[in-house]
Amino acid sequence: MVNIPLNAEVHEVSIRAGTAADATSKAAGASEVGRSPGGPAEFDQVGPRLKAMLRVARYHGVELDPNEFRAASASPFPSATDLSEWAQNGGMWARAVRVRWSHLLRFQETGPVVLLFSDGGAGLLTGASAERNIVFLKSADAPDDGESTAVDELRLSQVWTGEAVLLRNARSYVSADAPFTLRWLTELVRLESRPLRDVAIASFTLSVLTILPPLIVMTVVNKVLQFNSVSTLLLLSAIVAVVFAYETLLGHARRLIINVVGARLDTKLQLHVFSRLLRLPLDYFERHPAGETMYHLAQVYRIREFLTGKLLSTFLDLITLCVLLPVMFYINVKLAWIVVACAAMIMLIILAFLKPMRRRYQRVIDAETWKSAALGETVVGIKTVKALGLEPQRKALWDERVAEAGRARLAFGQFASWPQTLVTPIERVMVLGTMLIGAYLAMNDSSGYMVGGLFAFMMISQRVAQPLVGLVRLIEDYEEVGAAIGEAASVLNRPLETSSNSLGLRPKLLGEVTFSDLTFSYIGTKTPALDRVSFHIPAGTMFGIVGRSGSGKSTIARLLQGINRDYSGFLKLDGVDLKEINLRHLRHGLGVVLQDNFLFRGSIRDNIIAGRAGLTLSDAMRAAHLAGAEEFIERMPNGYDTYIEEGSPNLSGGQKQRLAIARALIHDPTILILDEATSALDPESEAVVSANLMRIASGRTMIIVSHRLSSLTDCDQILVMEQGKVLDVASHAILLERCAVYRQLWSQQNRHLDNRGGRPAAVPPRLV
Structure with a gap:
């Protein structure tokens, strides 16, 4: 019989892993209680189960993002299945399992294993000794060089019922990165x-x-x-x-x-x-x-x-x-x-x-x-x-x-x-x-x-x-x-997007965007789509981008989404080069609404939530309210459960666009990009969306790409593009005074207001 002081030590591991039920309730994912829903979670706010997962992932060289955790189950604590799915989405191999003591004794040189305790806490299994019939546990808060606690079966059974999460790096020859040969x-x-x-x-x-x-x-x-x-x-x-x-x-x-x-x-x-x-x-x-x-x-x-x-x-x-x-x-x-x-x-x-x-x-x-x-x-x-x-x-x-x-x-x-x-x-x-x-x-x-x-x-x-x-x-x-x-x-075997799920930095996005001497050309073209472009967008501002067709407006939006990364110069988010940011993390912090948006076959609620685990009908209703879509959704036969067929034949263009805006807002993005999002709307729908812009922009950076200058007048700054180059950056009133291109575009779109005499009256039609 091995003589080790256990009562205090096992419970110390359990208590240090998750001190009390209130601390563990935070573990249900700070991502669910931060900026609603899915706001950034500070590490000190992350509960013990998520901390244990983060520690094991770092052991294998992978950085998981607490912001991406979504609890699909109704349990007050993150379940093994939720944790496993989170790790898999982060690019790791993970399995939620229920094991016996005899299985734990085999984990001698396999790397740490996450054990989920019955009180909502978690610990790290760092080793085992089959000869001595003990395992070694460490708290998720313990330092990397901290010593593990030796525990036998009897005392571990007081806090552990068999739930565990197995993690390892998913990279092997037969992996998602291996060529198809x-x-x-x-x-x-x-x-x-x-x-x-x-x-x-x-x-x-x-x-x-x-x-x-x-x-x-x-x-x-x-x-x-x-x-x-x-x-x-x-x-x-x-x-x-x-x-x-x-x-x-x-x-x-x-x-x-x-x-x-x-x-x-x-x-x-x-x-x-x-x-x-x-x-x-x-x-x-x-x-x-x-x-x-x-x-x-x-x-x-x-x-x-x-x-x-x-x-x-x-x-x-x-x-x-x-x-x-x-x-x-x-x-x-x-x-x-x-x-x-x-x-x-x-x-x-x-x-x-x-x-x-x-x-x-x-x-x-x-x-x-x-x-x-x-x-x-x-x-x-x-x-x-x-x-x-x-x-x-x-x-x-x-x-x-x-x-x-x-x-x-x-x-x-x-x-x-x-x-x-x-x-x-x-x-x-x-x-x-x-x-x-x-x-x-x-x-x-x-x-x-x-x-x-x-x-x-x-x-x-x-x-x-x-x-x-x-x-x-x-x-x-x-x-x-x-x-x-x-x-x-x-x-x-085509080249994949340059960042895999497990690579790249995951900085906290605040919304500051900086283009510095950036040049970009599409494949097969000699003329650059963007030519030495430089401008700055402070965090939390409304920023408009305008210009003639082919001036590079949508190219700027594409580069911000990480769709194209083969540019020269610098594009930084909050001071971090966009090329170094994890692609999934980047797009999780962005909300994008295009001119022509695709709605999936399914209910309105499912389209707004877009399959994000942990989000509910109340989250969908909140996003629909911001997008001005709730008024027509409530008139639908089944409300948020109204089924949308492929091609959305039962929705108008304006309704589809407002649902797309609600879908972009559902995860409360730090940066919202509207790429010609209102150009296809009827006047009534555009008025509804425009009326909500200030409310939508609150607390986030909003970038509006549009050829309709009337939708940009409330922007803090407006960027004028011409043939891939920056002509001017200023507010609407200043641009009318000093930018000839902006003034010409404004005159072309509002000439009907200055046409005092009006056009000659047309000959009324007659019935012959």
């Missing part, structure tokens, strides 16, 4: 080595069992029929019954394991694909049609079918081949060499056709890509097609793309039929030829045992011929799958 897929399959090992053992056993029926047939022919041995027949019947029963059960178990492995590979593959898709920069989606992207990603399903279908079945057939080939040579060497020679000829024929088939199949892929691009473009722009009556033109384009794809597939199919034509007679020789030659050999066999051997050889050769041909055809299938991997990789 055949090697990555091989590594993905290798991770399923244990169930695949079981499948291999089962397949080897089944292969051994497949030898028995031919041998039994040979024995029946050579022994039972020649010598009329009933006792041998009964013995063979009993063996056959046992073998069939065992083979049935083992085959069923193998199929179950294969289904599980296939489902797991399928899940991992699809999760990886969607994760990579979300991390692609916006530039990619702006330069590539949606249909083209969807077609390339659809190739992943062919890869999945190859991995879980043809490849796995051929692998299992190879095991059968390794068992049956020696037996086949044992029965008759001559016939066995005939089978192997036929298989070699088939392989040579297919290898000879691979390169020209690859070229023709690439033409099929190109034609199908353009066909999918035309389909996707038509579906996305169906409103424009209907409004302009473009159905004939789109149908003509579709007919042309279908014809091109059909010609490419026809050419590929005609060429691909040649190897099949040449292989077919060889396959027939492999089966029927060996039977005829074997019959000739049996007729010349004086011992009489060749007849039974011929029956056995024919049964085994049929089992061997199929894997041999399948192995050869696997090479042909691999060529198509290799092309599919290339198509999917053309999307998935």
Whole structure:
């Protein structure tokens, strides 16, 4: 029995980890009680459970952001599931588990583990000693060089019920950052080595069992029929019954394991694909049609079918081949060499056709890509097609793309039929030829045992011929799958957004923005979109940006969102270079409303909350009130539960825009960017939004990009852009006096106010 002072020490760990229920209630996430909702949380306000998670994350070199924690459960303390999801969103591997004491003793050199205590506190498991039957705990508030407390099972059970969170760095070869290649897929399959090992053992056993029926047939022919041995027949019947029963059960178990492995590979593959898709920069989606992207990603399903279908079945057939080939040579060497020679000829024929088939199949892929691009473009722009009556033109384009794809597939199919034509007679020789030659050999066999051997050889050769041909055809299938991997990789292996979830600084954003000598050019253009731009936006001010089309207004908004980071010069938020800021943290502090906003299929409440865990209907109502959207929401048939279909057909443009503003305000952003947000509004909706601007801007920096100068008159400062350069920065009244471009834009938009005489009266229409 280990003599360690425990009562005081265990409870000291528990108390230091979470002193009382009121302290732990803060742990439910200061992010839920700061600036409502989701304001910044100071570290000293973070509760013990979040502190423990932060300590373990730092141990693994990852900085989690307390601002991003959202409790989905109604528990007064952060649950293990909420903590795990928070860590996963931060770029870590995390699991909420319930473990026993015996499991804790295994965590000896695994890094710290977060233990959740029953009083709402938490502690760090830093080590264990199975020999002494103790574990070592440390408080989340303890210094890094502080000593751990030794605890045994009895005393730990007084404060701990088994809840824990396992954390580690998610970076490994099979990770979200690994390129999509055949090697990555091989590594993905290798991770399923244990169930695949079981499948291999089962397949080897089944292969051994497949030898028995031919041998039994040979024995029946050579022994039972020649010598009329009933006792041998009964013995063979009993063996056959046992073998069939065992083979049935083992085959069923193998199929179950294969289904599980296939489902797991399928899940991992699809999760990886969607994760990579979300991390692609916006530039990619702006330069590539949606249909083209969807077609390339659809190739992943062919890869999945190859991995879980043809490849796995051929692998299992190879095991059968390794068992049956020696037996086949044992029965008759001559016939066995005939089978192997036929298989070699088939392989040579297919290898000879691979390169020209690859070229023709690439033409099929190109034609199908353009066909999918035309389909996707038509579906996305169906409103424009209907409004302009473009159905004939789109149908003509579709007919042309279908014809091109059909010609490419026809050419590929005609060429691909040649190897099949040449292989077919060889396959027939492999089966029927060996039977005829074997019959000739049996007729010349004086011992009489060749007849039974011929029956056995024919049964085994049929089992061997199929894997041999399948192995050869696997090479042909691999060529198509290799092309599919290339198509999917053309999307998935694009450069990702420059900051992963776990990298970059996470400063507290106050809203101060500084552009200093910044120059930026879009890809493929020589003229810079922004040319040595410099200006300063103090925190908490309303700042307008105006200029003619193409002057660089929206480019400034894009750079602030981190969409483009390949600029020269400096862009700083609160004195920190934007390139060094964690991308998720940056966008969490921003609210963005565009000219054309997309609403997801779902209720109005779901669209405002936008899936952010921990936010409720009251948060949605508060944001809708700020955006001036509550008045029309309450008139809807089901209020905030009114369902929005794809394309938002039951909402007007102004209603959609106000919902988008409410969605941008739901997490109370430090900086709100309105990029031409009111340009598509009707006068009534624009008046409602404009009336709420001052209330929306309270306590945050608001940047309004607009070509309507009337919506910028209340701004503290207005930036005037012209051909990517800064012309002037001042208030509305000062710009009217000293900036000719601003004065000209103002005159053009308000000339109706100065037109005293009015335009000549139009001739009234008459009915003829």
